Amino acid sequence: MTFSLTVSGSSSALPTKDRFPTAHVLNVHERLFLVDCGEGTQIQLRRLNETIKLSRLDNVFISHLHGDHVFGLFGLMSTLDLLGRKNDLNIYGPPLLGNVLDDHLKYFGENMAYKVIFHAVDPNDNQKIYEDKNVTVETIPLKHRIPTCGYLFRERMPPLNINKEAIGQYGLSTEDIVRIKDGEDYITPTGEIVPCRALTYYPYMPRSYAFCSDTTYSEQVAELIQGVDLLYHEATFLDEMRETAKQTGHSTAKQAAEIAKKADVGRLLIGHFSSRYDDSFLVNFEREARSIFPNTEIAEEGKTYQVREIN
Amino acid sequence: MTFSLTVSGSSSALPTKDRFPTAHVLNVHERLFLVDCGEGTQIQLRRLNETIKLSRLDNVFISHLHGDHVFGLFGLMSTLDLLGRKNDLNIYGPPLLGNVLDDHLKYFGENMAYKVIFHAVDPNDNQKIYEDKNVTVETIPLKHRIPTCGYLFRERMPPLNINKEAIGQYGLSTEDIVRIKDGEDYITPTGEIVPCRALTYYPYMPRSYAFCSDTTYSEQVAELIQGVDLLYHEATFLDEMRETAKQTGHSTAKQAAEIAKKADVGRLLIGHFSSRYDDSFLVNFEREARSIFPNTEIAEEGKTYQVREIN
Numbered sequence: 092m093t094f095s096l097t098v099s100g101s102s103s104a105l106p107t108k109d110r111f112p113t114a115h116v117l118n119v120h121e122r123l124f125l126v127d128c129g130e131g132t133q134i135q136l137r138r139l140n141e142t143i144k145l146s147r148l149d150n151v152f153i154s155h156l157h158g159d160h161v162f163g164l165f166g167l168m169s170t171l172d173l174l175g176r177k178n179d180l181n182i183y184g185p186p187l188l189g190n191v192l193d194d195h196l197k198y199f200g201e202n203m204a205y206k207v208i209f210h211a212v213d214p215n216d217n218q219k220i221y222e223d224k225n226v227t228v229e230t231i232p233l234k235h236r237i238p239t240c241g242y243l244f245r246e247r248m249p250p251l252n253i254n255k256e257a258i259g260q261y262g263l264s265t266e267d268i269v270r271i272k273d274g275e276d277y278i279t280p281t282g283e284i285v286p287c288r289a290l291t292y293y294p295y296m297p298r299s300y301a302f303c304s305d306t307t308y309s310e311q312v313a314e315l316i317q318g319v320d321l322l323y324h325e326a327t328f329l330d331e332m333r334e335t336a337k338q339t340g341h342s343t344a345k346q347a348a349e350i351a352k353k354a355d356v357g358r359l360l361i362g363h364f365s366s367r368y369d370d371s372f373l374v375n376f377e378r379e380a381r382s383i384f385p386n387t388e389i390a391e392e393g394k395t396y397q398v399r400e401i402n
Numbered sequence: 403m404t405f406s407l408t409v410s411g412s413s414s415a416l417p418t419k420d421r422f423p424t425a426h427v428l429n430v431h432e433r434l435f436l437v438d439c440g441e442g443t444q445i446q447l448r449r450l451n452e453t454i455k456l457s458r459l460d461n462v463f464i465s466h467l468h469g470d471h472v473f474g475l476f477g478l479m480s481t482l483d484l485l486g487r488k489n490d491l492n493i494y495g496p497p498l499l500g501n502v503l504d505d506h507l508k509y510f511g512e513n514m515a516y517k518v519i520f521h522a523v524d525p526n527d528n529q530k531i532y533e534d535k536n537v538t539v540e541t542i543p544l545k546h547r548i549p550t551c552g553y554l555f556r557e558r559m560p561p562l563n564i565n566k567e568a569i570g571q572y573g574l575s576t577e578d579i580v581r582i583k584d585g586e587d588y589i590t591p592t593g594e595i596v597p598c599r600a601l602t603y604y605p606y607m608p609r610s611y612a613f614c615s616d617t618t619y620s621e622q623v624a625e626l627i628q629g630v631d632l633l634y635h636e637a638t639f640l641d642e643m644r645e646t647a648k649q650t651g652h653s654t655a656k657q658a659a660e661i662a663k664k665a666d667v668g669r670l671l672i673g674h675f676s677s678r679y680d681d682s683f684l685v686n687f688e689r690e691a692r693s694i695f696p697n698t699e700i701a702e703e704g705k706t707y708q709v710r711e712i713n
Contacts, residue, residue: 105484106477108449130477131442138419158480158510165476166417166441169469173416187509194505198498199469 132163153184348383362390443474464495544617659694673701
């Protein structure tokens with residue numbers, strides 16, 4: 092079962108010649124979730140055509156109303172229409188985004204063949220805002236210059252697998268197996284009750300991904316994302332610019348790593364690099380973060396990361 | 403004196419993995435004019451940093467309100483602000499663009515340090531809408547599904563040069579030369595009147611560029627752009643799709659060439675190719691257009707074209 096993240100853009104407010112503004116695509120069991128949508132996202136996604144099938148995208152989550160996180164929505168909505176979309180598109184974000192979308196669709200949505208459904212979230216609260224059979228999504232309050240939240244994706248428990256040995260041992264029929272995998276105990280022909288848990292196992296533990304951009308250093312974030320498998324945390328600056336980071340509502344690579352360490356996450360991805368640093372310089376971000384949290388990587392555009400490897 | 407065109411995007415409504423939506427940058431005597439601004443334009447312009455200095459851009463012309471011609475404006479306005487712009491930015495386009503900009507700036511323009519000044523143009527009329535000491539700009543009514551106009555840039559007559567021989571022949575002083583170059587006749591010490599035209603010449607004839615996208619085949623366009631040096635005309639389809647072109651308000655490569663021929667232009671650039679054609683296929687557009695108008699080229703992204711070579 093796929094649970095992966097593809098980075099579409101990893102720049103901050105000013106795109107560079109090499110980096111697009113923020114957008115992440117999560118693939119959860121072959122359904123796509125887009126988190127933030129900076130300008131050019133649809134262009135990046137079309138370049139990643141093999142990985143990203145836009146027909147599988149039904150839900151978009153926007154962290155806040157700075158242009159580098161939202162200006163790609165307009166072109167994406169138009170392109171989905173041109174590609175023949177009929178299904179609703181759900182967009183989640185701070186309340187003001189609803190007004191932005193209403194105004195936009197007044198001019199550009201008249202003949203669109205699908206509906207945009209806006210879901211306002213409270214960026215100051217940690218709430219479950221979405222669920223389906225595979226995943227739940229919660230808001231993570233962040234500390235930025237305007238109301239901003241991250242999003243925490245938690246996979247649900249996977250379906251039970253049956254122990255192969257048990258099938259032979261008890262001579263289980265297909266119907267028995269279906270019932271046991273649904274959680275029922277097994278009753279042998281002699282009336283013995285064999286508990287479900289003795290016959291089954293979970294093929295893997297549920298996985299989780301937290302998206303935290305943009306934010307200053309916030310210990311509350313570390314509490315909310317305890318133990319996630321993959322954390323994306325912004326790292327706009329190196330620690331030598333800690334004061335600038337604080338003033339502009341951003342974090343340094345070191346601070347992102349401190350959050351990862353406190354939250355005891357599996358792996359840290361950092362991104363949202365200031366345009367003052369060109370690509371060749373980003374190794375310094377990695378080095379700084381790894382000095383605190385070794386399992387850190389730079390978010391590379393176009394690259395797909397497994398939330399956690401499972402066998 | 404520079405008068406050149408840099409193509410930022412040459413795709414039609416759906417961007418492809420290789421092509422951005424429409425945007426052209428004109429350099430007229432080192433001031434920049436942006437014509438249309440599809441999504442990703444600012445990203446392209448930053449890639450062309452050596453050619454395009456955003457501080458030299460004061461005027462933007464939008465042909466119509468389809469997303470692939472306008473969705474890049476939002477990010478561009480934001481980036482100009484982040485780059486420290488203080489000068490007004492003038493935006494010209496159909497009246498409804500004024501409402502779009504008002505609504506947009508309500509959400510995203512609050513702290514912008516420069517002013518956006520919108521100038522409504524009538525897309526159904528051929529009017530002069532802009533002039534400065536180097537250039538005038540006129541609207542060209544086009545025939546598309548919504549109100550749409552092209553833009554015709556005409557360079558003004560260049561300053562007069564003085565004939566070098568005349569300086570020696572009449573022993574002209576620096577003050578004499580300044581007056582003569584300003585258009586005055588020269589009066590010799592003996593009272594002889596030497597007409598200005600006998601002492602001077604224009605170093606080159608004024609150049610002109612017409613931008614025509616999006617439009618069906620329109621003979622009125624050919625009349626309005628008679629003799630321009632460089633014509634950019636959309637060619638969304640090959641002529642085998644002439645009916646689709648007509649229905650969607652677009653042109654074929656052959657039709658673009660027919661307009662170029664009727665208008666007796668110097669050179670034709672074609673672009674706005676449908677996403678159904680990948681880059682390797684575009685040679686067929688060139689071949690089709692050249693069968694009617696040999697001096698045709700494909701608009702290549704990132705490439706700069708001289709409006710006309712001058713010595």
